[in-house]
Amino acid sequence: MTFNPTPLNLPPYPFKITQKDNTIFIFDELRKKHLVLTPEEWVRQHFIQNLIQKGKFPKTLIQIEGGLILNQLQKRSDILVYNTAGEKLMLIECKAPKVKITQAVFDQAARYNSIHQARWIALTNGLQHVYAKIDHLNGSFDFVQELPEYLQL
Secondary structure (H helix, E strand, C coil): CCCCCCCCCCCCCCCCEEEECCEEEEEECCCCEEEECCHHHHHHHHHHHHHHHCCCCCHHHEEEEEEEEECCEEEEEEEEEECCCCCEEEEEEECCCCCCCCHHHHHHHHHHHHHHCCCEEEEECCCCEEEEEEECCCCEEEEECCCCCHHHC
16 A cells, blocks of 8 residues: 655645555544544644744644534544634544535534634635634624734734
8 A cells, every 4th residue: 555645735844654454544643543544534633733843833732633513413523723712713624535524514614613612713624724803792704815824813
């Protein structure tokens, strides 16, 4: 099995990639474990490193694959970012590069955020990134072109 990842619209990072039998793994430095390298995981790991390196997001305030209950169903959010007071700042939904960022993807993240009530939603497939600041009082949102640094959230 060869490792031929999709080039992403994110900076490259020196990930620890290993192979056992016919399965390729990537080391997740936040969870401190090797994960099966799926296309979605490839995007998630790049986006996390982008948050940390470019956005100056503290590693300790990033939660990966947190659970939630939505309409009595167990779901999981890809990435949640907190502030130091424990409030949820950003919900991030990651998709594989071949999955287009559509209204349905935004709607999925918005449903998850109806539980989390984060101030921001980010969507990425590694090629396209969408960022929206949520106004919970007015039930509206504003799209922005660039993800602000952590301290500007």
